[in-house]
Amino acid sequence: MQLDQLYQEIILDHYKKPRGRGLREPYDTEAHHVNPTCGDEITLRVTLDGERITDVSYDGMGCSISQASASVLHELLVGKPVPDALTRLDAFTELLGGRGQVEPDEAVLEDAVAFAGVAKYPARVKCALLSWMAFKDALARAVDSSDDNSGEIKVGA
Amino acid sequence: MTATSIVIPDGMPQYEDQPRFDPALIRADFPILDREVNGHPLVYLDSGNTSQKPRQVIDAINEHLARHNGNVSRSVHTLGTEATLAYEGARAKVAAFINAPSPDEVVFTKNSTEAINLVAYSFLNASLSPKGDPRFKLGPGDEIVISEMEHHSNIVPWQLLAERTGATVRWFGITDAGRLDESELDELINERTKIVSIVHYSNILGTINATSRITARVREVGALLMLDCSQSVPHLPMDVVDYDVDFIAFTGHKMLGPTGIGVLWGRGELLAAMPPFLGGGSMIETVTMGGSTFAPPPMRFEAGTPPIAEAVGLGAAVDYLSAVGMKAISWYEKELTAYALDALQTVPGLRLFGPKVPVGRGGTLSFDLDGIHPHDVGQVLDAEGVQVRVGHHCARPTCVRFGVPAMTRASLYLYNTTADIDALVAGLEKVRKVFA
Numbered sequence: 287m288q289l290d291q292l293y294q295e296i297i298l299d300h301y302k303k304p305r306g307r308g309l310r311e312p313y314d315t316e317a318h319h320v321n322p323t324c325g326d327e328i329t330l331r332v333t334l335d336g337e338r339i340t341d342v343s344y345d346g347m348g349c350s351i352s353q354a355s356a357s358v359l360h361e362l363l364v365g366k367p368v369p370d371a372l373t374r375l376d377a378f379t380e381l382l383g384g385r386g387q388v389e390p391d392e393a394v395l396e397d398a399v400a401f402a403g404v405a406k407y408p409a410r411v412k413c414a415l416l417s418w419m420a421f422k423d424a425l426a427r428a429v430d431s432s433d434d435n436s437g438e439i440k441v442g443a
Numbered sequence: 444m445t446a447t448s449i450v451i452p453d454g455m456p457q458y459e460d461q462p463r464f465d466p467a468l469i470r471a472d473f474p475i476l477d478r479e480v481n482g483h484p485l486v487y488l489d490s491g492n493t494s495q496k497p498r499q500v501i502d503a504i505n506e507h508l509a510r511h512n513g514n515v516s517r518s519v520h521t522l523g524t525e526a527t528l529a530y531e532g533a534r535a536k537v538a539a540f541i542n543a544p545s546p547d548e549v550v551f552t553k554n555s556t557e558a559i560n561l562v563a564y565s566f567l568n569a570s571l572s573p574k575g576d577p578r579f580k581l582g583p584g585d586e587i588v589i590s591e592m593e594h595h596s597n598i599v600p601w602q603l604l605a606e607r608t609g610a611t612v613r614w615f616g617i618t619d620a621g622r623l624d625e626s627e628l629d630e631l632i633n634e635r636t637k638i639v640s641i642v643h644y645s646n647i648l649g650t651i652n653a654t655s656r657i658t659a660r661v662r663e664v665g666a667l668l669m670l671d672c673s674q675s676v677p678h679l680p681m682d683v684v685d686y687d688v689d690f691i692a693f694t695g696h697k698m699l700g701p702t703g704i705g706v707l708w709g710r711g712e713l714l715a716a717m718p719p720f721l722g723g724g725s726m727i728e729t730v731t732m733g734g735s736t737f738a739p740p741p742m743r744f745e746a747g748t749p750p751i752a753e754a755v756g757l758g759a760a761v762d763y764l765s766a767v768g769m770k771a772i773s774w775y776e777k778e779l780t781a782y783a784l785d786a787l788q789t790v791p792g793l794r795l796f797g798p799k800v801p802v803g804r805g806g807t808l809s810f811d812l813d814g815i816h817p818h819d820v821g822q823v824l825d826a827e828g829v830q831v832r833v834g835h836h837c838a839r840p841t842c843v844r845f846g847v848p849a850m851t852r853a854s855l856y857l858y859n860t861t862a863d864i865d866a867l868v869a870g871l872e873k874v875r876k877v878f879a
Contacts, residue, residue, distance in 0.1 A: 289826040293819075293877060324818060324834040325848040347848050349818035350878065413818060 291403035292410070293350070296358075300397070301350040306360035310343040315431070317424035321412050326352050330420040332428050337367050342421065349413050351404055356417035358398050363421070368429060374398075378418055382411050462771035469767065470858050472497040483828025486866040491646055491674060491807050491854030492832050493696045496760075500699055503759035507752050515751055516725060516742070530751050533758030534741070540761045541691070542682040543708055550707040550714070550741040551749055555673040556596040558692035558707035559640070561744060562669060563600035565717040566638070570608050576716040578667065581637055583609035588632055588639040588666075590615035590623055591844055594646050595837040597671045601640060615641065617844050621648040621797035621804075628660055636666040643691075644675035647838040647852065648797030649780075649807035651675065658687050667713070673697060677856070678776055678805055680769040683708055695753065700760035704753035707744070714740035721746040772857045779855050780806040783864045790871050796845050806855030809836070812871060815878045817851040823877055827870040 313331035320327040328346030332339065342364050344356050363371045377394045378401070386406035390399040404414045451457055470476050473495050478485050487495060507529060513522030515530045531546070538546040552558045569575030570582065581587075587601045591614050605612045613631055616624040623641070632639055639661050644651045654670065661668045669690040672681060676691070677698035683691060690713070694705040709717075719726055719737050723746035728736040737743045764772065781801040787793055792813035798804040812820055817833035824831055832852045835842045842848060853867055 289823060289877070292822065298878075325839065325842065326816075326818075327848070347816075349816035351818070353816075407822070410818070410822070 292407055294400040294403060296397050296400035297350065297354040300354035300357040300361075304353060304357040306341075306343060306364065307345065307357065308343060309345050310341060313341070313343065314428040315424045317420040317427075319416055319420040319423065321348070321352075321416055323412070324349075326413065326416060328352070328356060328417050328420050330356070330417060330424055332421065332424040334368070334428050337369075339363055339366055339368065339371055339425075344417060344420075346417075348416065349410075351401075351410050351413040352416045355398075355401065355414045358401075359417050359421060362396055362398055368425070371425070375418060375422060379415065381405060382414050461774045462768050464767050464771050464775065464857075466775070466858065466860050470860075472499065472763075473858050474498060474501070476858060480828040480830065481826050486827075486829040486863045486870075488853040488855065488859065488863060488867060489830045489832050490677075490697070490856035490859075491852065493702070494677065494699050494856055495858065496699055496701070496756075497763055499763050500701070500756050500759045504701060504752050504756040507755040512752075514748055526751055529755050529758075530749065533754040533761075536758045536761045537706055538708075540681070540765060541676065541708060542684055544684065545711060547739070547741055548708055548711050548714060550709065550744045551754055552692075552705040552707055552744075553703060553750070554696075554705035555671065555692040555694040556600075556705075558694075558705050559597055559669070559671065560600045561707050561720045562638075562640075562690050562692075562709070562717075563604045564720050567604055567607055568718040568720070572718060575718065578637075578713070579717065581605075581608040581610040584635060585610040585637045586613050586633070586635045587611070588613045588615065588636055588641075590641045591617045591840050592621075592623065592645045592648055592650065593642050593838065593840070594671065594673070595839070596673075597640055597642060598840070610637070617648070617841065620799070621645075621650050623650070623652050625656060628656060632657070632660045632664055632666065634664050636661075636664055638667045638669060640669040640671065640690075642674075643670045643672045644678065644805050644807075645797070645838075645841070646674050646807065647809050647836040647841050647850065649804045649809070649854075650797055651679070651803050651805055653803065654686060654688070662687075674805065674807065677764075679773045689713055695757040695760065698757075698760055699763055700757035701753045704750045704757050706757075709740070711740070714744070717744075719743055719746070723747045725749075767857065775857060776806045776855055777801055779859060779861065779864070780804065780808075782861050783808055783853070783855065783867075786864050786868050790868060792875065793871070796847075796850060806859075807852065808854070809850040809852040811847055811850060812874060813878075815874060817849045819878060820851045820871070820874050823874040824867070824870040827866065827873060829866055829870045831867070 313333045316331045318329045326348030330344040333341040342360050381388050381390050382405050384405050390402050392399050401414050404410050475495050511525040513526040515527045534549050535546045538549045566579045566581050569579035601612055618624045667689045670688050672691045672693040676693040690709045696702040726743050726746040728738050794811045796809045821833035834849050
């Protein structure tokens with residue numbers, strides 16, 4: 287088991303210097319997710335301008351993997367159109383659920399490819415996904431409330 | 444530097460008088476200790492989570508399944524008889540191990556959690572029945588007392604019971620030193636108290652609670668007393684008569700036995716007054732279409748086919764612990780804990796939770812390292828072969844009390860040595876390097 291596969295430089299860098307951390311206003315929706323097995327938690331806010339994500343702000347406590355993952359999420363998804371963000375969310379979820387067998391697409395995931403190693407550590411997958419699941423939840427509700435035709439909006443896998 | 448040593452006067456108990464064992468011989472009995480983890484020799488410091496199993500326990504379970512397997516208490520054939528004798532034999536061994544006045548006071552459950560739930564549901568079921576024993580009847584105004592250092596298994600069953608009966612849950616606090624705060628004892632336990640259920644040996648702080656003042660107060664007000672002994676029975680001599688308690692719960696897998704078997708010990712006359720918990724086969728006296736009557740304890744509380752091979756394994760574990768000697772084990776762990784407390788003090792940035800001295804505490808050592816998340820601490824230690832527990836340890840209120848979301852915990856047992864502690868300390872240095 288190679289520890290540096292898990293704790294890649296990119297991950298440690300995001301952990302030590304988190305991007306976009308802190309809760310900001312205004313925002314459209316907020317989600318609070320916890321990992322009941324370890325007590326990690328995150329509060330995450332999504333701000334939309336039409337079809338575009340203008341901000342993702344977050345705060346929480348947790349391990350380096352969960353904190354770095356939130357920071358990467360911020361960097362990757364802010365400024366992106368919703369469909370593009372959903373594509374990246376799907377790709378990240380697939381990567382983490384792939385037990386290390388999924389080859390990540392760097393064009394889609396950018397810095398988030400560093401989490402490929404985490405997929406080989408089943409106990410840590412939930413840490414990496416915590417902020418992404420909170421994002422999925424918040425985004426679904428933001429899209430729901432801004433969509434006049436409402437109904438069932440399917441977000442992510 | 445001059446070394447100082449204290450000479451204990453003749454006629455007083457000497458350190459040399461303590462019963463001892465050879466840890467190398469003990470380690471040789473545990474096959475798993477030979478293996479490597481991530482290219483390093485296994486350093487197992489997670490016995491508070493589950494203990495490892497000696498060859499004697501593994502063999503006893505294998506032998507039972509290979510040679511004596513049959514269902515218990517219902518067969519006239521030879522295998523059924525052998526299985527029944529083995530199962531009831533294990534009950535008698537467990538009873539003797541905790542000095543229970545009778546094997547009939549030992550109820551086999553799935554684990555400690557089920558044992559505590561059994562008692563909590565007895566209160567609920569008695570409260571719902573007009574014929575329920577008044578000692579188990581709860582309603583608005585009645586109080587249940589637990590503590591802030593409980594495992595969730597000794598919190599949630601009582602919260603559920605309180606919600607359903609209108610009773611109130613009250614809490615002992617924890618002092619900064621990690622001891623049970625008994626300063627409000629007389630107010631906390633009062634005439635409204637129906638049961639006090641507290642942990643004997645904290646799974647997170649390592650604190651071993653002194654129970655005599657609590658017992659005296661419980662008797663004064665006529666309440667019942669339950670001790671969660673999940674962490675104490677594996678490590679300390681237990682005598683239920685001497686402790687003067689009403690119920691204790693513990694689990695097999697933390698005391699060298701297999702998973703899937705736990706124990707509720709209850710005072711005979713209380714068990715006899717308790718309504719059934721789970722209904723089914725084995726727990727009845729007679730069943731008609733109009734209703735059923737129930738077997739006396741312990742069968743009343745053992746519905747369905749019980750964990751037979753697991754009971755045999757637990758019996759073998761009890762034999763093993765008794766042969767080594769619980770006094771020797773507790774003394775050995777006390778010395779090891781003293782070594783570990785000293786060693787951990789040398790790690791920069793380490794903050795220990797719980798008592799700082801090896802008195803009234805066991806070898807369960809939880810700490811924070813420089814604010815580095817325990818998941819990360821545990822991951823780096825694992826890469827070095829060192830197995831520790833990380834997280835809130837199913838004791839979230841305790842973590843909240845000390846202002847942290849999670850802790851890293853090393854927990855010791857009779858097969859650990861000072862070399863394991865040294866490996867932990869070296870591993871913590873690696874952690875600091877990675878996250879510096």
